[in-house]
Amino acid sequence: MELVLEAKDWIYKGEGAVNLVLSYTGTSPNLMGKVLRVQKVKRKESEYEKALSKHEYLVWKETGGGDVFLSASTKDIANHIYVQQVMCPLLGSQHIDAGVRVEVTREFLESIHNAVLFQRPCWRAENARVNTQSHSAILMSDHSIFPHGGVHEQQQQLCIAVEIKPKCGFLPISRFIREENAAKKRISRFKLHQILKFHQRKISQISEYDPLDMFSASKERVLKSVKDLFLTPQNNFRVFLNGSLVFGSLGGGAEDTDTRIAQAFEDTLKDVIQADEGMRTPNFLQLVAEAVSESGVMDRLLQVQKLDVFDVEGAIHAYYDVVSQPCVVCRDLGEAKLLNRYESLHSLRIDESLKIVRDFLISATAKDLSLMISFRASGKGNLASPYDVVFLESINQSFDYKASFIDLDMKPLERMAYYYKLDQEIVGCYSRMMETVNRPGKSSLVQLETTYCDQSAAIEDTSSA
Numbered sequence: 001m002e003l004v005l006e007a008k009d010w011i012y013k014g015e016g017a018v019n020l021v022l023s024y025t026g027t028s029p030n031l032m033g034k035v036l037r038v039q040k041v042k043r044k045e046s047e048y049e050k051a052l053s054k055h056e057y058l059v060w061k062e063t064g065g066g067d068v069f070l071s072a073s074t075k076d077i078a079n080h081i082y083v084q085q086v087m088c089p090l091l092g093s094q095h096i097d098a099g100v101r102v103e104v105t106r107e108f109l110e111s112i113h114n115a116v117l118f119q120r121p122c123w124r125a126e127n128a129r130v131n132t133q134s135h136s137a138i139l140m141s142d143h144s145i146f147p148h149g150g151v152h153e154q155q156q157q158l159c160i161a162v163e164i165k166p167k168c169g170f171l172p173i174s175r176f177i178r179e180e181n182a183a184k185k186r187i188s189r190f191k192l193h194q195i196l197k198f199h200q201r202k203i204s205q206i207s208e209y210d211p212l213d214m215f216s217a218s219k220e221r222v223l224k225s226v227k228d229l230f231l232t233p234q235n236n237f238r239v240f241l242n243g244s245l246v247f248g249s250l251g252g253g254a255e256d257t258d259t260r261i262a263q264a265f266e267d268t269l270k271d272v273i274q275a276d277e278g279m280r281t282p283n284f285l286q287l288v289a290e291a292v293s294e295s296g297v298m299d300r301l302l303q304v305q306k307l308d309v310f311d312v313e314g315a316i317h318a319y320y321d322v323v324s325q326p327c328v329v330c331r332d333l334g335e336a337k338l339l340n341r342y343e344s345l346h347s348l349r350i351d352e353s354l355k356i357v358r359d360f361l362i363s364a365t366a367k368d369l370s371l372m373i374s375f376r377a378s379g380k381g382n383l384a385s386p387y388d389v390v391f392l393e394s395i396n397q398s399f400d401y402k403a404s405f406i407d408l409d410m411k412p413l414e415r416m417a418y419y420y421k422l423d424q425e426i427v428g429c430y431s432r433m434m435e436t437v438n439r440p441g442k443s444s445l446v447q448l449e450t451t452y453c454d455q456s457a458a459i460e461d462t463s464s465a
């Protein structure tokens with residue numbers, strides 16, 4: 001069936017670093033309840049990579065059964081195959097809609113580019129624009145509305161959905177992590193990265209959110225993590241009511257939650273959560289935590305993230321062997337005892353190196369994806385519901401819910417070098433900060449490692465050190 005897409009029917013829904021997402025507002029039954037994910041291109045990139053590189057093909061050809069990537073003439077096609085054949089089996093097809101690739105014209109993309117420009121966060125628009133050279137986009141279910149919730153159904157029944165970008169939920173234990181980087185084994189990557197982002201003024205406050213709580217399987221800690229996300233949503237937490245954003249930021253990082261934002265959200269929940277004023281938000285956050293815990297999705301996601309067994313400090317050596325280049329990391333390390341340690345990686349067979357890199361990249365997808373959970377009030381004792389149900393005892397309300405993963409894109413192989421550099425920058429920033437706070441005369445700040453209190457003073461010190 002040929003789909004004719006008209007730009008006037010699509011409105012801005014959000015965006016990440018590489019894709020811009022639109023929701024459908026027209027009346028075609030085939031498109032209602034769908035979003036369109038169109039690719040962006042970085043303004044600085046002179047040419048857009050059209051197909052998998054020779055080395056990328058080597059990495060992925062062993063996956064998916066048969067040589068499915070051989071037929072992928074473009075990166076879009078390879079990416080779609082990756083979602084279907086690699087990520088779906090790992091994360092569970094019930095939680096993934098890989099969507100369908102639909103053809104788009106240059107005129108359509110140009111109209112979209114112009115129509116949404118002023119709704120996009122400025123920094124996103126400066127970094128990248130809609131890729132008008134692209135020939136296809138992905139049409140998929142809108143996970144911010146309840147499945148099969150057509151316009152009429154939505155009008156009758158409210159749907160509330162959360163989007164959580166949980167990030168990496170485990171501490172690495174790889175023996176390839178150098179001693180001076182041991183903080184990585186004690187503090188989550190998200191927490192460490194917060195310090196660098198704060199130092200670089202990308203965020204105004206360090207979040208209390210810790211993915212280790214979200215992935216902990218302890219109901220109390222999961223609830224704590226959801227509350228922390230609510231207070232500092234950044235680009236990790238959003239809420240949609242009937243598909244429209246009601247909390248968090250469209251397309252980027254949100255400001256910290258102040259009393260005004262919190263009150264507006266409390267008001268928004270009036271028709272969804274049957275609780276007294278002031279108690280709706282706590283009950284809603286409880287609902288989210290219960291669904292996260294009961295669905296088991298985080299556990300499944302964690303297993304995929306844990307495919308990264310070597311950490312980037314190990315995988316980077318396998319990468320240089322895969323791309324047949326001299327290892328830049330070994331060249332720069334210079335110390336004999338370290339070189340011996342990494343020699344074991346450089347002595348692996350090529351299929352073993354390919355597997356290390358492949359697993360690392362799959363894990364990178366799993367560390368960056370988002371989870372959307374949509375809820376609708378379920379009828380009392382509705383045993384026939386095909387959806388999972390969560391019952392909130394405190395307000396005596398039941399909700400059907402559905403959990404879906406979004407943003408399952410393949411990470412480019414050549415990004416491995418950047419991953420290593422960023423990792424060293426993150427842990428380096430933390431180490432410099434700790435040196436500063438542990439310096440004699442700064443003893444009042446020593447507790448910062450565990451509490452992050454007085455963080456701003458300490459980081460200011462680091463930057464001027």
Ligand SMILES: O=P(O)(O)O[C@@H]1[C@@H](OP(=O)(O)O)[C@H](OP(=O)(O)O)[C@H](O)[C@H](OP(=O)(O)O)[C@H]1OP(=O)(O)O
Pocket residue numbers: 016017018193235252364365367368409411415422
């Ligand atoms: O490296 P990270 O952990 O900062 O993750 C990047 C994300 O940053 P953040 O979650 O804000 O820290 C980053 O998110 P933002 O652009 O900051 O919203 C992207 O998701 C990026 O992936 P890609 O360029 O879309 O393939 C992400 O890059 P990958 O590491 O997933 O390649």
Ligand SMILES: Nc1ncnc2c1ncn2[C@@H]1O[C@H](COP(=O)(O)OP(=O)(O)OP(=O)(O)O)[C@@H](O)[C@H]1O
Pocket residue numbers: 013014015016017018019020021035037140141142143144163238368370406407409
């Ligand atoms: N299927 C969907 N249903 C509803 N909303 C969606 C869907 N897919 C994406 N979105 C919205 O669009 C936003 C951007 O989409 P997405 O995360 O796929 O972009 P990206 O550029 O790949 O992100 P990233 O920077 O994390 O790589 C999401 O944060 C979400 O709010």
Ligand SMILES: [Zn+2]
Pocket residue numbers: 316317320327328329330331342346
């Ligand atoms: Zn090496």
